[in-house]
Amino acid sequence: MIVANGKPLEEIIGVVKGHRKILVAGCNECVTVCEVGGTKEVGILASALRLHFLNQGVEAQVGETTLQRQCDREYVVGARVTVEPYEIVVSVACGVGCQFMAEEYNKVPVVPGVDTSFMGGALERGVWSERCQGCGTCLLAKTAGICPVSRCAKRVLNGPCGGSTKGKCEISKDVDCAWQLIVDRLSSLGRMEDYEVLTPIKDWSTDRAGGPRMRIKEEVAS
Amino acid sequence: MSFAQKLAQGRFVTLAELEPPKGVDVAAFVGHAQRIKGSVDAVVVPEMANAVMKLGSLGGCMLLANKGMETVMQVCCRDRNRLALQADLLSAAALGITNVMAVEGDAPNLGDHHKARPVYDLDELELMQVIAKLATGKDMAGVELEGAPNFTVGATINTGAMGTVQQELAALDKKLAAGAQYFVTPPVFDLDSLAAFTKHLGDREVKLIPNVLLLKSVGMARAIGRHLKHVHMPDELIERVKGAPDRVREGILVAQELIEGIKAAGYSGVMISPLGWEDRLPQILGA
Ligand code: SF4
Ligand code: SF4
Numbered sequence: 001m002i003v004a005n006g007k008p009l010e011e012i013i014g015v016v017k018g019h020r021k022i023l024v025a026g027c028n029e030c031v032t033v034c035e036v037g038g039t040k041e042v043g044i045l046a047s048a049l050r051l052h053f054l055n056q057g058v059e060a061q062v063g064e065t066t067l068q069r070q071c072d073r074e075y076v077v078g079a080r081v082t083v084e085p086y087e088i089v090v091s092v093a094c095g096v097g098c099q100f101m102a103e104e105y106n107k108v109p110v111v112p113g114v115d116t117s118f119m120g121g122a123l124e125r126g127v128w129s130e131r132c133q134g135c136g137t138c139l140l141a142k143t144a145g146i147c148p149v150s151r152c153a154k155r156v157l158n159g160p161c162g163g164s165t166k167g168k169c170e171i172s173k174d175v176d177c178a179w180q181l182i183v184d185r186l187s188s189l190g191r192m193e194d195y196e197v198l199t200p201i202k203d204w205s206t207d208r209a210g211g212p213r214m215r216i217k218e219e220v221a222s
Numbered sequence: 223m224s225f226a227q228k229l230a231q232g233r234f235v236t237l238a239e240l241e242p243p244k245g246v247d248v249a250a251f252v253g254h255a256q257r258i259k260g261s262v263d264a265v266v267v268p269e270m271a272n273a274v275m276k277l278g279s280l281g282g283c284m285l286l287a288n289k290g291m292e293t294v295m296q297v298c299c300r301d302r303n304r305l306a307l308q309a310d311l312l313s314a315a316a317l318g319i320t321n322v323m324a325v326e327g328d329a330p331n332l333g334d335h336h337k338a339r340p341v342y343d344l345d346e347l348e349l350m351q352v353i354a355k356l357a358t359g360k361d362m363a364g365v366e367l368e369g370a371p372n373f374t375v376g377a378t379i380n381t382g383a384m385g386t387v388q389q390e391l392a393a394l395d396k397k398l399a400a401g402a403q404y405f406v407t408p409p410v411f412d413l414d415s416l417a418a419f420t421k422h423l424g425d426r427e428v429k430l431i432p433n434v435l436l437l438k439s440v441g442m443a444r445a446i447g448r449h450l451k452h453v454h455m456p457d458e459l460i461e462r463v464k465g466a467p468d469r470v471r472e473g474i475l476v477a478q479e480l481i482e483g484i485k486a487a488g489y490s491g492v493m494i495s496p497l498g499w500e501d502r503l504p505q506i507l508g509a
Contacts, residue, residue, distance in 0.1 A: 153329045154299070154300070154326055154327070154329060154340065154342045154345070155342045155345070156326065156342070156345040156346070157345050157347075157348065158345050158346070158347035158348065158396055158400075159345070160380070160383070160384065160393070161326040161345070161346065161380075162325075162326060162378045162380045162383075162408070163326070163328065163329070164380065164383050164384070165383055165450070165451040165452050166383070166451045166452065167385070170328065170329060170332065171329045171331055171332070180384065180385065183384065183385070183389050183392075184385060187386075187388075187389070192388070192389075192392060195389075195392050196392050196395065196396070197396075198347060198351070198396055198399055198400060199347075199348075201344065201348045201351060201352070201362070202344075202348070204343060
């Protein structure tokens with residue numbers, strides 16, 4: 001899933017102040033699962049904004065909505081009657097959702113209520129960890145299912161680097177060295193021969209080097 | 223005789239690491255180098271070690287080359303992509319700098335520019351393959367070069383950091399395959415622990431250059447023992463420096479003994495890192 005962090009309330013207030021009709025818009029997908037932008041968090045942020053305006057003696061209307069998916073035009077368009085009466089939308093979906101909203105509603109400013117961080121998963125309730133940077137050419141088959149692009153601080157493809165110490169990464173003793181994980185897992189899979197070959201020099205053109213990326217599935221695209 | 227020739231002939235080489243300044247006042251940097259000219263084979267000029275912004279390796283090497291000294295330039299993956307790395311390598315070779323060391327580069331969060339976006343387009347081994355490719359007269363894209371650079375390539379080896387000797391040997395073999403001609407080790411304070419690794423090398427042709435770091439204080443020795451988990455800092459050594467009437471002198475003696483031990487054990491050379499004690503290098507080297 002895409003993992004995000006809520007922006008500080010003061011920052012959001014700084015952006016919406018001056019507006020009197022504010023819509024907080026959540027999303028039912030990743031940001032719900034990572035507990036930052038679902039119906040519940042929309043309610044909490046809207047209440048905090050209402051309280052702020054009340055304390056300031058300002059009369060403002062703060063609305064709440066949660067779309068099925070903000071990253072899907074179908075749902076974004078479908079929210080027109082809800083969105084258009086407002087002066088500004090605070091999107092607590094990921095950066096993709098926020099942009100899809102902004103692209104659809106060109107008369108209403110749409111601002112982010114979260115900082116979108118990474119693609120990862122939940123290790124346990126309330127703990128998420130990065131696993132993929134969408135490099136466009138997945139290497140996991142050669143790296144024992146552990147991604148050096150997202151999990152190694154230096155994206156080393158022939159690791160570990162000189163900073164690896166007893167399984168920990170040089171950037172912090174709390175971070176596992178991805179390459180120690182890879183090497184250990186390759187050894188336990190009996191596949192150290194995968195480690196012995198030099199990884200071919202990575203083609204980053206499928207990453208950001210080739211500019212914004214697009215995927216078209218011909219069979220279903222109209 | 224040049225550093226590369228001595229290395230190739232199996233003669234003991236002495237390297238000293240000299241940090242370029244953070245700023246443009248190069249008098250001390252050049253002065254330190256000149257005082258050891260003749261007693262070292264080449265000066266290694268780090269490229270923003272510990273991710274601290276300062277005068278770069280290429281510039282530092284040029285300054286010393288202009289004074290007639292041989293240098294080793296560090297090429298660092300952290301801050302440059304494959305275009306910039308290749309361009310710097312061509313610049314270096316055209317300016318007469320033919321000794322290079324590929325380094326990964328410490329992550330920016332360890333240095334003084336925490337907000338930097340790291341590059342890491344290539345890693346150390348990819349970079350070494352690129353250096354080898356340039357020597358064939360072609361760049362990474364396969365385009366013909368007008369004149370191919372020819373480098374003596376060093377690499378780092380991280381003895382003792384991984385789980386098993388087998389894993390370390392596999393990592394070493396990859397560096398050899400990528401074109402490493404010599405290896406600089408992490409700081410060594412105990413030659414026995416290094417020998418424990420080298421006895422596994424078998425018939426590999428590995429030119430090892432142990433790194434000797436000057437122990438400036440008991441605190442420094444303790445910090446190394448505590449934080450650099452793969453560097454073995456013997457307790458007796460800490461006690462010895464602590465109990466010495468003149469700790470500075472003792473630190474220098476320790477370095478001299480290590481250098482002698484490294485020579486006697488038949489290693490390919492030594493790299494001395496003074497870390498602020500540059501003015502004591504002549505004494506250590508007997509210059
Ligand atoms: S190798 Fe690339 S695609 Fe595969 S998990 Fe890592 S970043 Fe994602
Ligand atoms: S210590 Fe490991 S995870 Fe950290 S940068 Fe080096 S190879 Fe990558």
